[in-house]
Amino acid sequence: MKESALSKNERTFILSALSENRRLDGRALDEFRDLNIHFGSDWGCCLVALGGTKVIAQVSCEVQQPKSTRPNEGLLLLFVELSPMAAPHFDSGRQTELAVQLNRLLEKCIKDSRCLDLESLCIAAEEKVWALRVDITVLNHEGNMVDAASIAALTALSHFRRPDVTTTGDQIIIHAPGERDLLAITVHHYPVCVSYAIFRRANCILADPSAIEERVSDGGLTFGVNACRELCTLHLGGHAPVTAQVVLQFASRAAARAAEVVNKMKEALRKDLDNRISGNITGFKECIEVNSRLSLEKDNFCVQLNSQGIKDGVKRITEKTEVEGVRNNEGESQREGFVDQHVVVLLGKGSAELINRKQKTVQSERNYRLPENEDSDENDDGDDDDDDDGDNEVSSSESSSSELISESSKSFKGSEDMDEALTDSEKEVAVESQKLGHSSSMNIVKGIELSGDSDENVTLSGLDKNHSENVWANQQPKSESEESNESRQWYADSMW
Amino acid sequence: MDLISDQGLRLDGRRPNELRKIRCKLGVFNQPDGSAYLEQGNTKVLAAVYGPHEIRGSRTKALHDQALINCQYSMATFSTGERKRRPRGDRKSIEMSIHLRQALQAVIKTELYARSQIDIFVEVLQADGGNYCTCVNAATLALIDAGIPITEYMVACTASLANGETPLVDISHLEETSGGPNLTVAAMPMSGQIVLLEMSQRFHLDHLDKVMKHALRGCQEIKAVLDKAVRDHVASAGAACNWEFKTD
Numbered sequence: 001m002k003e004s005a006l007s008k009n010e011r012t013f014i015l016s017a018l019s020e021n022r023r024l025d026g027r028a029l030d031e032f033r034d035l036n037i038h039f040g041s042d043w044g045c046c047l048v049a050l051g052g053t054k055v056i057a058q059v060s061c062e063v064q065q066p067k068s069t070r071p072n073e074g075l076l077l078l079f080v081e082l083s084p085m086a087a088p089h090f091d092s093g094r095q096t097e098l099a100v101q102l103n104r105l106l107e108k109c110i111k112d113s114r115c116l117d118l119e120s121l122c123i124a125a126e127e128k129v130w131a132l133r134v135d136i137t138v139l140n141h142e143g144n145m146v147d148a149a150s151i152a153a154l155t156a157l158s159h160f161r162r163p164d165v166t167t168t169g170d171q172i173i174i175h176a177p178g179e180r181d182l183l184a185i186t187v188h189h190y191p192v193c194v195s196y197a198i199f200r201r202a203n204c205i206l207a208d209p210s211a212i213e214e215r216v217s218d219g220g221l222t223f224g225v226n227a228c229r230e231l232c233t234l235h236l237g238g239h240a241p242v243t244a245q246v247v248l249q250f251a252s253r254a255a256a257r258a259a260e261v262v263n264k265m266k267e268a269l270r271k272d273l274d275n276r277i278s279g280n281i282t283g284f285k286e287c288i289e290v291n292s293r294l295s296l297e298k299d300n301f302c303v304q305l306n307s308q309g310i311k312d313g314v315k316r317i318t319e320k321t322e323v324e325g326v327r328n329n330e331g332e333s334q335r336e337g338f339v340d341q342h343v344v345v346l347l348g349k350g351s352a353e354l355i356n357r358k359q360k361t362v363q364s365e366r367n368y369r370l371p372e373n374e375d376s377d378e379n380d381d382g383d384d385d386d387d388d389d390g391d392n393e394v395s396s397s398e399s400s401s402s403e404l405i406s407e408s409s410k411s412f413k414g415s416e417d418m419d420e421a422l423t424d425s426e427k428e429v430a431v432e433s434q435k436l437g438h439s440s441s442m443n444i445v446k447g448i449e450l451s452g453d454s455d456e457n458v459t460l461s462g463l464d465k466n467h468s469e470n471v472w473a474n475q476q477p478k479s480e481s482e483e484s485n486e487s488r489q490w491y492a493d494s495m496w
Numbered sequence: 497m498d499l500i501s502d503q504g505l506r507l508d509g510r511r512p513n514e515l516r517k518i519r520c521k522l523g524v525f526n527q528p529d530g531s532a533y534l535e536q537g538n539t540k541v542l543a544a545v546y547g548p549h550e551i552r553g554s555r556t557k558a559l560h561d562q563a564l565i566n567c568q569y570s571m572a573t574f575s576t577g578e579r580k581r582r583p584r585g586d587r588k589s590i591e592m593s594i595h596l597r598q599a600l601q602a603v604i605k606t607e608l609y610a611r612s613q614i615d616i617f618v619e620v621l622q623a624d625g626g627n628y629c630t631c632v633n634a635a636t637l638a639l640i641d642a643g644i645p646i647t648e649y650m651v652a653c654t655a656s657l658a659n660g661e662t663p664l665v666d667i668s669h670l671e672e673t674s675g676g677p678n679l680t681v682a683a684m685p686m687s688g689q690i691v692l693l694e695m696s697q698r699f700h701l702d703h704l705d706k707v708m709k710h711a712l713r714g715c716q717e718i719k720a721v722l723d724k725a726v727r728d729h730v731a732s733a734g735a736a737c738n739w740e741f742k743t744d
Contacts, residue, residue, distance in 0.1 A: 095587075097594055104591040112696040191698070221693075231704055234679070234695035237598055241689030244708050251701055 003089035006215050014216045018202035025210060032208040032257060033144075037155055037268040041283035043182065044160030048152040049287070051210065052142030057134055057152035059160040063123065063174070064131040074121025075131035078107050080138070080149060087141040087211075102146060105235055106136070109150055109191050109224035113232035116157065117186035123165050123172055130162060132185070143210035146222055150193035155265050158187050159272070190262045191232035194254035196221045198240040205250065207257070221247070223254035227262040507670055508537070512658065515666045515714060516626075518721045520634075522641040522729040528617075530642020534634035537668060538624035543634035545642040547614035563609035567597040569631060571620040592628055595692055599632050599682040602691040603646045604639065614644060625669035626654045628694075632682050633722060640726055649722060650691070652682035653714035655707045657699050663710040679704075681711040685719040688712065 014024060021029060033051030040047070044059035064075060080103040082090045090096075095103070110116075121130035134156060136149050161182030164175045197209035197217035205221070206213060214220070219238025225231055231251065236242065275281060506512065516537030525531040528544035535541075551558045558564065569592035570584040583589075600616060616638070618631045629652035636650045656664045656671060656678045664671065672678055677697035683690045690712075699707070731739060 097590065100587050100590045101594060104587060108694075108696045113698045225701070226698070229701045230698045231677075231695065231701050232698040234693050234704075236690060236693035237595070239598070239602060241602055241684065241687075241691045243688060244690060244705075244712065247690065247693065247708065248705055251704055255701055 001089050001091070003087075006212075010212065011216050014213065015199065015202045018199055018204055018206075021204070023206065024212065027208075029204060030207045030253065033210075035151070035261065035264055036287065037151070037265065038284055038287040039155075039159060039268070039272045041281050044156050046152050046156040046159055047139075047284055047287060048148045048155065050144060050148040050151070050208070052140060053138075053145055053148045054140040055136060055138050055145065055148040055152045057136045057149070057156035059132060059134050059156045061160075061162045062131050062133070063128050066122070066126065066129040071126040072122050072129075073118040074129045076111055076116060076118060077131065077133045078103065078110060078136065078153065079133065080106060080136045082138050082141070082145075085140075086138045090138075090141070101237075102149060105146055105193070105222065105224075105233065106150055106153060109193055109233040110134075110153060110157075113189075113191045113224065113226075115154075115187055115189050115191055115226070115232070117188060120186055121162075124167065128172065132157070132160075132162075141211060143212070143214050144195050144208050146193045146195050147208065150191070150224070151261060151265065154187070154190050154192060155269065157185060158190075158265070158269055160185055189226040189228060189230070190265060191224045191226045191230075192258045192261045192265075193222050193224045193233070194257050194261075195223075196250055196254075198238065198242065200240050205246070207253075221250060223251055223258075225251075225255045225258040227259045229255045229259075506658075506664065508668060512662050512664045513710065513713075515653075515717055515721075516668070518718065520637060520722065520725045522637055522726065523733075528638075528642070530638045530640070530644070532634050532637035532641055534630055534637060536626060536630045536633070536666070538622055539626055539630045540621040541627070541630045541634045542619045542621060543631065543638040544617045545614065545635070545638040545644065546617075547642070547644065548609040548612035549615075551611065551613045558611045561610050562606035563604070563612045563614050565597050565601050565604060565606065565614050565616065567593045567600065567616045567618070567635075569593040569596055569618050569620075571623060571627070575620045575623045592631070595628065595682075595694070596631060596635065599650055599652065599692045600635055600639070603636075603648055603650045603684065605645045605647060608645060623669065625667050625672045626680075628680055629653055629666075629682075633718060637722060637726065641729075648684040648686055649719045650682060651685050651715040651719045651722065652680060652692070653711050653718055654678055654680050655711035655714060657703055657707055660699070660703075663703075663707050665710050665714040677707075679707050679711055681708065681715060683712055683715045685712075685716040 017024065023029065027033070033053075034049075036049040038047045038049075039045065040058075042058075045056070046058075047054065047056045066073060066075065080099055082096065082099045082102070084090045084092050116132075121132070123129055134153050136153055138145050138149065161184055163177060164180040164183055166173050166175070195208065197206045197213055198219040198221060199206070199216070200218045206217075209217060209220075217238065217240075219236065219240030219242070221242070222233070222235045222237075223231065224233030234247075234251075236247065504511065508516075510516070516539075517535075519535040521533045523531060524533045524542070525544055528546050530545040532543050533541070534543070548563050551564060568584065569589050571580055571589065573580045573583055596616065596618065604614065606614075616635050618635055620627050620631065632650055632652035636646070639646055653665065654667050656667045656676045658664050658671075658676060664676075667676075667678055675697065677695065677699040680692070680694040681690055682692035690708075693708075733739075
């Protein structure tokens with residue numbers, strides 16, 4: 001499958017947001033996502049989650065003949081697999097260019113930097129040595145697989161235990177784990193990779209790019225640094241020429257981040273060791289959270305409202321049960337509030353919103369109007385703790401189709417900028433602009449029939465400006481709406 | 497093994513900041529649109545450029561606003577000390593091809609040839625360290641020979657650190673494998689922009705500055721040599737038509 005095309009709108013949106021030093025997920029330009037390290041029940045099995053990117057590494061060992069050029073050293077094989085479950089455009093089969101690059105980068109970082117003591121893996125010189133094989137599988141691609149993969153590989157290598165071997169004259173005895181304790185592998189230093197994405201047009205460099213940022217970026221800079229500020233690998237790639245200054249500047253930042261990461265790794269290793277000693281082996285169970293969404297693309301869609309005018313407007317709205325009509329502009333957006341009690345609030349002229357009664361306040365806050373200036377971009381709203389509930393894609397992550405689609409009522413002047421990454425997911429923000437001419441009252445509809453739920457294959461899209469009104473009118477008085485409500489009820493419950 | 501002797505000489509008798517001897521020739525083949533042969537010390541590389549021509553294979557790969565650059569890096573089986581079983585298609589060669597393409601794409605004016613393809617084939621005849629750099633340099637010469645417009649020379653150079661303190665330029669195979677770090681830089685020497693950076697082994701961050709500067713300086717020196725070779729070639733090719741050259 002080919003990678004889905006990146007629309008110009010998404011690209012320009014991200015670039016213009018970057019020129020104002022804002023990122024799509026609200027992080028600072030040099031901020032990294034959360035790093036979580038989990039261990040499996042076997043030795044040498046490690047799952048690393050860097051934000052949404054999830055990578056699993058497994059170490060195994062085997063006795064083999066050493067290389068003729070290095071007869072005293074053990075072998076280390078790294079194999080990176082981009083699993084088709086990680087992204088729709090990954091195919092199983094021959095390694096793609098990306099996989100080869102990832103593989104080579106990790107090999108250079110871990111093998112060439114000689115971070116493992118391979119000589120201790122020698123059993124009989126020139127005949128038998130331990131061959132370690134690290135299999136790294138990318139489970140989910142949300143950008144910056146290199147970092148996650150390097151952390152996973154190193155943690156797995158430090159976590160791994162190999163069987164003990166005794167050589168008595170001619171005989172070589174490999175002891176079973178029950179007989180003798182398994183031995184750890186000596187790791188001299190931990191060269192973790194730290195990646196940055198370079199944007200020429202916006203003239204900035206981001207740390208830990210997400211998937212969409214990577215696609216829009218012009219180049220990437222990856223440093224393999226260890227905790228002692230030693231550079232183990234360096235890779236500058238893509239279409240963005242840089243100057244030496246920039247490289248040096250980011251090298252020192254990368255070193256700081258690497259030190260943090262190594263601490264976290266050691267901490268996680270220590271905790272796991274304690275767990276195992278106390279007999280409390282949990283495996284990966286604990287990292288699969290039952291109370292959160294797993295199958296959707298994004299965790300949340302964060303929007304920050306800046307202008308005071310917006311906040312005032314929002315307050316006014318929340319006090320009313322009937323909202324003033326909205327002015328619809330081009331673009332499309334819709335937002336769903338997810339709750340137990342679905343009510344559809346018809347905002348007039350073909351736009352509607354599914355609102356949760358009890359969370360109405362929060363929801364409405366999201367409805368904002370862009371003031372005369374075009375500055376209000378979308379940002380992370382740190383105070384809003386209902387982020388998770390707020391916008392979620394409902395149903396499938398197919399765009400349009402079975403959702404209630406409202407015309408976007410973005411009253412932004414520069415609305416192209418705001419048409420951000422909406423293609424795949426359904427996170428859309430219902431922007432409600434304050435009147436300016438229309439004042440049809442909102443009708444609270446008890447239920448709404450979604451296309452796909454009925455025989456009528458009505459597909460609403462933001463383009464159907466003219467048709468949407470009629471469609472709404474047709475759909476409202478259906479009795480099956482209750483049913484569809486319930487099916488959405490199910491959906492809501494399984495979400496949280 | 498001491499990379500630097502007491503007199504400050506390297507294993508092959510060079511000073512730490514000396515480049516190896518560069519010999520090159522443009523236009524060595526008839527069939528390709530452009531070709532070049534480059535020797536840097538003992539590393540010998542042949543480069544051939546075909547293009548711009550229509551996209552071979554699937555039309556879907558065509559880019560509507562720029563030319564597609566296709567690079568292939570191949571090492572002859574006799575190029576290394578031990579016979580190479582696979583001249584191309586293994587991971588290292590694919591990685592080299594990707595890096596080559598990346599470096600050259602930065603200088604080729606691809607926007608002039610929409611929906612076309614430019615093929616660059618590079619064959620290493622003898623690998624004695626700095627393979628990638630010699631390939632990039634040879635490819636640049638071949639592109640010039642083919643008449644494909646490029647914004648600048650794309651030059652690559654390696655640098656290393658001996659004994660943890662002295663930077664070496666243009667390292668040979670022995671110096672590479674002796675365990676010292678090596679940094680490969682592909683840059684546009686006139687503008688000073690770095691297009692590709694690769695590093696292996698390890699050294700302390702504080703040395704990065706030094707080593708990079710040396711590599712960039714090496715790039716500029718190589719560019720001077722290449723530039724002279726190009727001008728000589730053009731002058732001899734156009735001697736009959738009295739082509740004149742302004743010395744820059």
